[in-house]
Amino acid sequence: MGELSGHCEYFASAMVVLTRAIGIPARVVNGFAGGSENRFGSFVEVTRSDAHAWVEVHYARAGWVAYDPTPADLRLRAGALPSIGQRLYELQSALELWWFRNVVEFDRVDQLRALQAAWRVWHSLRSGAHAESRTEARPPPPVALIRWKAVALLCLALCAFGAATGWWWRHRGRSRKAPRVSPAYRTALRLLARRGLVRGPADTARGFASAAAKVLSPAGGAAFAALTERYLAERFGGRPPEGLGGQPGACLRALRDSLRA
Numbered sequence: 001m002g003e004l005s006g007h008c009e010y011f012a013s014a015m016v017v018l019t020r021a022i023g024i025p026a027r028v029v030n031g032f033a034g035g036s037e038n039r040f041g042s043f044v045e046v047t048r049s050d051a052h053a054w055v056e057v058h059y060a061r062a063g064w065v066a067y068d069p070t071p072a073d074l075r076l077r078a079g080a081l082p083s084i085g086q087r088l089y090e091l092q093s094a095l096e097l098w099w100f101r102n103v104v105e106f107d108r109v110d111q112l113r114a115l116q117a118a119w120r121v122w123h124s125l126r127s128g129a130h131a132e133s134r135t136e137a138r139p140p141p142p143v144a145l146i147r148w149k150a151v152a153l154l155c156l157a158l159c160a161f162g163a164a165t166g167w168w169w170r171h172r173g174r175s176r177k178a179p180r181v182s183p184a185y186r187t188a189l190r191l192l193a194r195r196g197l198v199r200g201p202a203d204t205a206r207g208f209a210s211a212a213a214k215v216l217s218p219a220g221g222a223a224f225a226a227l228t229e230r231y232l233a234e235r236f237g238g239r240p241p242e243g244l245g246g247q248p249g250a251c252l253r254a255l256r257d258s259l260r261a
Contacts, residue, residue, distance in 0.1 A: 011069040012053040025058040029066070039087075041094030184248035185231035188224055188255055195259055205232055220258025223251040 012028045019026035033052035035044040056064040189199060192212060199208045209228040213221030227248060 008053040008070040011071075012055050015055045015067065015069040019055070019057055027056050027058075027064075029054050029056050038090045038094055040091050041097055043094075043097065045090075045093055182231050182234050182248070184252055185227050187252060188227045191252075191255060191259060192224070216255075217258040220255050223254035223258070226251045227255070 009028070016026045016028050030051070030053050032046045032050045033054075034050045035046040037043075038045050052070075054066055054068040054070070056066050058064050192198070195215075197212050197215060199205075203211075205228050209221075209225045212224055216224065230248060230251075
């Protein structure tokens, strides 16, 4: 018999075809098998190279039962001794997992739990200090307890720093992303909103101006169109209000007069 060659999907699909040919229901299942142990993070890492295909055969009483027709030497990754590059990769993966667990996924619930734990440590430190002042010499606390309290206080400081940094970045991002809307265009939008003409979040500036012109008088539509073009040139064209020409106050007066008519 010749040497078997191929990969897991070949073996799995061949077994399914043969099993169905004799009238037994079968299906190919794709997933992951194996993985490698990360010695730095104490977890099992599964990558794309661990992707695998096997077979499930259905029996009347047992239901779906898994079979793996792939030869054993082709199922899993080679178990050779890790090289220096692989160890560095494991260290990188462990650091990334620590970062996601303790920084990226450090939500408000985790922050509150850390603050509660730090408060309990601080309260125990204060109560211990008061007790020592009222009593005579006491044996020093265990080294493990001192280290645990120091770690808790360090976590409290890191939480406060992380919360302050996150607030600063969110506030900075909102201030950067805040749209620059000229006062004249903002006033024109309020005037139109009183008449039931509200610009939706999906409406473009020119599209809304065209829709408003169908409802307004010709003078009012022209005034709002001029304000719209001035707003677009100022916000997206980078042109200062002084260099746009024209007076937005005149356009606003014309828009008010058309709405009062």
